[in-house]
Amino acid sequence: xxxxxAKWRGHFPLLAAHRDLHYLDNAATGQLCEAALDAVTSHExxxxxxxxxxxxxxxxxxxxxxxxxxxxxxxYLNAASADEVVFTAGTTASINLVAHAFGEGLNxxxxxxxxxxxxxxxxxxxxxxxxxxxxxxxxxxxxxxxRIDLSRLAETLTPRCRLVAVTHASNVTGAVTDLAAIxxxxxxxxxxxxxxxxxxxxxxxxxxxxxxxxxxxFSGHKAYGPTGVGVLWGRGEALAALPxxxxxxxxxxxVTVEETTYAPPPRRFEAGTPPIAQAVGLGAALDWLRVxxxxxxxxxxxxxxxxxxxxxxxxxxxxxxxxxxxxxxLPIVSFNLEGIHPHDACQVLDGHGVAxxxxxxxxQPLMDFFGVQGAVRASLxxxxxxxxxxxxxxxxxxxxxKLG
Amino acid sequence: MSDDLYQQAIVDLARSADGAGRLxxxxxxxxxxxxxxxxxxxxxxxxxxxxxxxxxxxxxGCLLCRAAAAAIGRHAAGLDAAQLAAVRSExxxxxxxxxxxxxxxxxxxxxxxxxxxxxxGCVLLPFDTLVAAxxxxxxx
Numbered sequence: 001x002x003x004x005x006a007k008w009r010g011h012f013p014l015l016a017a018h019r020d021l022h023y024l025d026n027a028a029t030g031q032l033c034e035a036a037l038d039a040v041t042s043h044e045x046x047x048x049x050x051x052x053x054x055x056x057x058x059x060x061x062x063x064x065x066x067x068x069x070x071x072x073x074x075x076y077l078n079a080a081s082a083d084e085v086v087f088t089a090g091t092t093a094s095i096n097l098v099a100h101a102f103g104e105g106l107n108x109x110x111x112x113x114x115x116x117x118x119x120x121x122x123x124x125x126x127x128x129x130x131x132x133x134x135x136x137x138x139x140x141x142x143x144x145x146x147r148i149d150l151s152r153l154a155e156t157l158t159p160r161c162r163l164v165a166v167t168h169a170s171n172v173t174g175a176v177t178d179l180a181a182i183x184x185x186x187x188x189x190x191x192x193x194x195x196x197x198x199x200x201x202x203x204x205x206x207x208x209x210x211x212x213x214x215x216x217x218f219s220g221h222k223a224y225g226p227t228g229v230g231v232l233w234g235r236g237e238a239l240a241a242l243p244x245x246x247x248x249x250x251x252x253x254x255v256t257v258e259e260t261t262y263a264p265p266p267r268r269f270e271a272g273t274p275p276i277a278q279a280v281g282l283g284a285a286l287d288w289l290r291v292x293x294x295x296x297x298x299x300x301x302x303x304x305x306x307x308x309x310x311x312x313x314x315x316x317x318x319x320x321x322x323x324x325x326x327x328x329x330l331p332i333v334s335f336n337l338e339g340i341h342p343h344d345a346c347q348v349l350d351g352h353g354v355a356x357x358x359x360x361x362x363x364q365p366l367m368d369f370f371g372v373q374g375a376v377r378a379s380l381x382x383x384x385x386x387x388x389x390x391x392x393x394x395x396x397x398x399x400x401x402k403l404g
Numbered sequence: 405m406s407d408d409l410y411q412q413a414i415v416d417l418a419r420s421a422d423g424a425g426r427l428x429x430x431x432x433x434x435x436x437x438x439x440x441x442x443x444x445x446x447x448x449x450x451x452x453x454x455x456x457x458x459x460x461x462x463x464x465g466c467l468l469c470r471a472a473a474a475a476i477g478r479h480a481a482g483l484d485a486a487q488l489a490a491v492r493s494e495x496x497x498x499x500x501x502x503x504x505x506x507x508x509x510x511x512x513x514x515x516x517x518x519x520x521x522x523x524x525g526c527v528l529l530p531f532d533t534l535v536a537a538x539x540x541x542x543x544x
Contacts, residue, residue, distance in 0.1 A: 341466035343441055343526065347409055360442035373442045373464055402410050403467060 003296035009383040011288075012224075013037060022354040022388040026222075027171050027332050027361075027379030030202050032281075033224040039284030040226055043277045051276055052250055052267065066276050069283030070266070076286035077216065077233050078207040084239060086266040087279045090230035091198040092121040094217035095165070097232055097269060098194055099125035101242040102163060108134030111160040113191070115140040115148045115177075116369050117170045120362040122196045126165060140166070142369060145323045146173040153185045161191040168200035168216075172363050172377065173322025174332030176200075183212040192238060198222055201286075202381070203301075203330055204294040214238040220278060225285035229278035232269065239265035246271040297382040304380050304389055305331035311393040315400065321370055331380035334361070337400060342374040345399045352395035354388075408516040409523070410467065417510055418470040423477020425460040432541025436533030438525055443469050445530050447537040455484045456538065466526050468517060473530040475510040485538050492531040499524045 009015050012031040015023065023031065049062040070082040079085060088094045106112075112126050112135050130137055138156050141149045148166065157164065164186045169176045179195060186193045194215040197206060201218045208216050215238065220229040234242070244251055244262050248271035253261035262268045305326060312318055317338025323329050337345065342358030349356055359374045360367045367373060378392055430448035437444050443465030450458040459480055463473045472495075480488065491507050498511060501518050517523050 343466040343523070344410070344468075347520070347523070359440065364442060367442065373444070403415065 003293045005385040020353045022391045024356045024378040026381040029221050030224045033285050035288035036225045036281040036285040040277045040281040043280045065280045069279040072283035072287045076205050076290050078209050086232040086269045087274050088230045088232050090219040091217045094232035096125045097245045099129045100245045103129040106133050106135050110162045111136045113138045113164040115166050116142050117366050119171050147175045150181050157185050157189050159189050161189050163192045165194040167196040169330050171199050172334050172361050174329035175323050179211050205290050220282035225282035226278040229275040229282050244268050248272045301331040301380050302326045307389045308333050334375040334377040336375050340403045342376045345376050348399040349395040354392050354395045414471050414513040417474050418467045420474050422474045427460045432537045434533050434536035436529050445533040447533045449537045449541050451541050456481050468526040472527045476530050479508045
């Protein structure tokens with residue numbers, strides 16, 4: 001299968017409807033691919049019913065679609081079983097699920113290790129757990145260019161460490177975490193590892209078996225799927241060891257007045273009616289993504305990222321956040337221009353048809369580390385092309401003229 | 405059109421930074437944070453008989469936020485809490501697009517912000533912080 005950005009772009013209906021749009025906010029939300037849109041539409045038109053409850057044919061069709069989506073996600077992740085795939089509302093819900101269910105087993109003095117590069121969704125649930133259970137949070141420091149400082153692993157992961165929760169890739173710097181090194185040290189001290197995969201899954205299939213982590217969380221909407229759905233993958237024995245988080249219909253074995261027994265995973269963690277059509281859409285998106293020519297697509301987005309990095313490098317007053325080596329990073333490029341607030345830059349860029357994000361990117365501890373309040377972030381997808389980068393660069397020059 | 409926001413008058417207003425700084429021994433101080441973008445405003449006030457005798461501010465924020473703070477720096481001295489609350493309401497109404505008086509001439513520069521709902525908070529943050537600073541001074 002040969003790849004061109006234009007051909008790939010043709011699979012995204014919104015981009016066809018907005019031909020002048022330079023959409024470079026893919027780290028916030030990827031556009032919905034037609035495979036997902038078609039699957040959601042078809043499901044809602046032909047197979048809409050609640051799941052795991054009905055015995056009529058329509059309900060059984062809905063069951064089949066929902067469970068097929070679970071298999072499609074498992075295939076994308078190279079999971080050992082579809083039963084290791086829990087559908088949630090998104091990455092945040094997945095992490096909160098672990099923070100509550102795994103956190104139930106933690107006590108005062110137990111330690112949870114995070115990195116300074118985490119999104120708030122992988123910070124706040126653990127701070128809340130600290131308030132509930134008295135656990136100690138230890139923070140992995142960063143190198144000057146924003147990568148997790150692996151030289152500090154051994155001293156940070158003590159024998160009291162019960163869980164390491166780290167991002168697969170930073171939503172600000174694009175820095176990719178060396179998970180193998182972290183997993184090895186975590187294993188040595190007997191800790192579980194949770195990976196926030198929100199920024200990684202959309203850049204190609206993930207091999208959870210090879211990563212060696214225990215939990216992997218991500219969102220559908222960043223992976224060209226619908227909003228409102230996400231995934232918590234958990235290694236079979238790791239999920240089986242967890243109590244439920246939310247209680248309600250669908251997650252039980254038997255309910256009596258006296259007590260409730262719980263269903264095995266994944267249903268144990270899917271209380272209430274799940275996001276059925278959204279899961280079906282996500283399954284379709286990942287099924288389509290799984291067979292894309294990723295080597296070509298990575299080369300394409302890396303070329304664009306380099307074009308952008310080279311283009312901003314000559315602008316006066318540039319502060320660049322993150323590693324410059326493209327081998328260590330995803331095509332997520334964050335920066336500041338002296339004297340121009342990120343929101344103002346983004347507003348001017350909007351006038352050029354360029355959609356980028358400015359602000360703290362829900363990563364205020366990382367912003368504090370860099371000594372900035374926020375940054376402009378351009379995050380690339382394979383449907384982007386040179387014209388998108390050039391429009392961004394032209395818009396930045398205009399912003400400097402107006403505001404600098 | 406986003407560019408409408410950045411007319412020369414509002415750029416000049418922000419650059420003027422009128423009233424920026426810190427007060428020595430203020431009667432009240434407040435800090436306001438924008439959860440959306442991380443902007444931060446600190447306001448110091450001195451009061452005289454319930455009215456603002458002097459104020460100073462420090463803004464780490466966008467141009468709209470700095471421009472709103474500069475308008476405050478030019479005009480807020482002499483206001484009491486009720487008058488300040490009225491100005492804040494009029495600014496909110498101006499942004500919401502409802503009819504409102506423009507108590508200060510510079511506030512007309514913020515009319516293009518109406519179309520950008522996510523930026524309304526940038527303009528209001530200095531006003532809300534000043535309200536909080538005044539409140540803290542009166543409670544001190």
